[in-house]
Amino acid sequence: MGNEEISLNMSPAQLHCRETYKDLATIENTEEVNQLVNTLSSLGYKSDVWIGLFSVIDWRWSDGSSGSGSEYRKWENLADNEPDFASYNQFSELIENVDKKATWDRFYTESSSSTNTFKHFEWFFGFDAVRDFIMPLLQTKPHPDGLLQVLDMGCGTSALGPCIYRHSPLPVRVTCADISPIAVRLMQEHVQTKAIQPHxxxxxxxxxxxDCTQLHEHYSCSSVDLIVDKGTTDALLRSKERKWKANQVLKQCLKVLRSSGSLLQFSDEDPDARLLWLETEAQEPGVMAADVGVQEVGELRGMTYCYQVTSRSIV
Structure with a gap:
């Protein structure tokens, strides 16, 4: 960023940034919010500045990025579909409070009230993009109780859980769990309306x-075959609480997983960081152990990875 101050509307500003630098700013966490604010302050900027989030049909960042915060809609300048950064605390508040029930209650309430038609909100991508990672793990024979136990953790209003229910050839019990009762109610109503049928x-x-930090309140130990986490851990790691809550969720997952059961985390976090965290936190001598692996899902609004954590019996 240079120190010249140029007054431009959003489209010319975007063109200028792409020609001179890379693109308008994309912000993914609180540190980047603070970095932007500190940079502007140090250069003496007093006016509003553009960031790269905009809407033509659906909201997206101008450089193609997607992740925490891209779902936020309460920017100050929505009248012309060009969010500015006049009040960075709006964005900072969302990022820091994505682990709070009230945040998601408000999000789903506002999302549902803005349209008469139900629409799934998908973090990163939908079922079709990752079905080849999920469905092979549901090929083993069911347990004596007759049903493979699947948990869609932090489901929101995603279609992921219902799609597993619809496509699994073996009998499954798919539990879609979320901290927001608003999201749960919206999904219950949608499924009843659509009368979704299982395979x-x-x-x-x-x-x-x-609350995914309290899985033991719903499940007994070693009772779940597959847990799917599409962005929930990402949100926790980027919240104010950061790794404390994410660690709690991981330990709860390993506690309720059967031996050889798997946790799939779909994330945009680089393997250098996520693998180290998983390999460290998924081991506790005499208590729990797990094998950790990673595969690239591909370029889905940015590079996305599938981290597989497989529970092992303690000898």
Missing amino acids: NLSSRLEFVEL
Whole structure:
């Protein structure tokens, strides 16, 4: 960023940034919010500045990025579909409070009230992009109780859980859990309206309000075959609480997973950081152990990875 001050509307500003630098700013966490504010202050800027989030049909960052914060809509300048950064505390508040029930209650309330038609909100991508990572883990024979236990953790209003229910040839009980009762109610109403049918007539689908740091309140130890986490851990790691809550969730997952059961984390975090964290926190001598691996999902609004954590029996 140079120190010349140029007054431009959003489109010319975007063109100037792409020709001179790379693009308008994309902000993914609180540190980047503070870095931007400090940079502007040190250069003596007093006026508003453009960031790269805009809407033509759906909201997106101008450089193609996606992740925490891209779903935020309460920018000050929505009248012309060009969010500015006049009040950076709006964005900072969202990032720091994505682990709070009230944040998501407000998000789903505002999202549902803005349209008469239900629309799934998908963090990163939908089921089709990752079905080849999920469905092979549901090929083993069911347990004596007859159902493979699947948890969609932090489901929101994603179609992921219902799609597993619809496509699994083996009988499954898919539990879609979220901290927001608003999201749970919206999904229950949607499924009842659509009358979604399972591939296997013995399969079951349920939606429950559940704090993922308290999985033991819903599940007994070693009772779940597969846990799918599409962005939930990412949100926790970027919140004010950061790794404390994420660590709690990981330990709860390993506690309720059966031996050889798997946790799939879909994330845009680089393997150098996520693998180290998982390999460290998923081991506790005499208590729990797990194998950790990673695969590239591909370029889905930016590079995305599938981290697989497989529980091992303690000898």
